[in-house]
Amino acid sequence: xxxxxxxxxxxxxxxxxxxxxxxxxxxxxxxxxxxxxxxxxxxxxxxxxxxxxxxxxxxxxxxxxxxxxxxxxxxxxxxxxxxxxxxxxxxxxxxxxxxxxxxxxxxxxxxxxxxxxxxxxxxxxxxxxxxxxxxxxxxxxxxxxx
Ligand code: DQA
Numbered sequence: 001x002x003x004x005x006x007x008x009x010x011x012x013x014x015x016x017x018x019x020x021x022x023x024x025x026x027x028x029x030x031x032x033x034x035x036x037x038x039x040x041x042x043x044x045x046x047x048x049x050x051x052x053x054x055x056x057x058x059x060x061x062x063x064x065x066x067x068x069x070x071x072x073x074x075x076x077x078x079x080x081x082x083x084x085x086x087x088x089x090x091x092x093x094x095x096x097x098x099x100x101x102x103x104x105x106x107x108x109x110x111x112x113x114x115x116x117x118x119x120x121x122x123x124x125x126x127x128x129x130x131x132x133x134x135x136x137x138x139x140x141x142x143x144x145x146x
Contacts, residue, residue, distance in 0.1 A: 002046040003070035003144045005137060007036055008058060009051035010077030016102075024102050025129050032130045036073075039134050043141035045070075055079060055086070062089040070144050071096045073136040080105075080115045087116040096143065098136040101126035 009029065012019060017028035033049040040047040048069075052058050058079070065072060072095050079086050080101070090097050097120065104127030105112040118124050123139065125132035 002040075002044055003140075004046045004048060004068065005040065005140050006061070006065045006069045006072045007047055007049045007133065008061060008072060008074045008076075009049075010058060010075060010079045011053045011055075013075060013077050014051050014053070023108075027130055032133055035130050036133050036137060039137045043137060045137060045141055045144070047137070055083065059085055059089045062086070062093050065095060066093040069095060071098070071140045073098050073100055073133060073140070074117065075100045075102070075133075076117055080117055081111055082116070084116055087120055090117065091120050096122045096140075098122055098139060099124045100132040100136055102129050102132065103127060 013029055016024055016032070017026060029051055036047050036049055050061060062072065072090070072093070074097060076083065076086055076099070099115065099117045099121040106126070115124070125135055128135065
């Protein structure tokens with residue numbers, strides 16, 4: 001069976017398409033989900049794509065990935081800047097993690113410059129829009145073949 005990459009999206013990302021299009025573009029989360037599914041099919045990966053506005057739910061999904069998935073792509077959205085609990089869950093699951101942001105958070109407000117997730121991530125991609133999800137999956141396809 002193809003290795004499973006879990007793709008997790010945090011709060012307000014269900015609003016993409018209509019949410020601050022000047023910052024996040026016009027693509028919807030369904031468009032990004034399709035891009036990830038198409039990319040995974042090209043690369044021989046299997047993906048599960050999820051979004052939640054509830055931090056506890058995201059933490060439960062991270063725990064359940066341990067031993068089941070080959071890696072996690074996560075856009076923690078606003079929880080990036082606030083959540084020690086998500087950081088700790090990512091460490092506990094012992095999987096490689098790639099952090100993705102649609103926007104370049106370093107060009108934005110200073111409160112977005114700090115991430116609790118980045119120090120425990122394998123890598124961070126920001127500012128490339130949905131291309132960041134695609135790049136993260138491409139990296140995982142190399143990693144699982146090593
Ligand atoms: C975001 C950046 C975060 O600062 C913000 O809270 C989001 C989206 C991004 O994808 O650019 O909700 O993670």
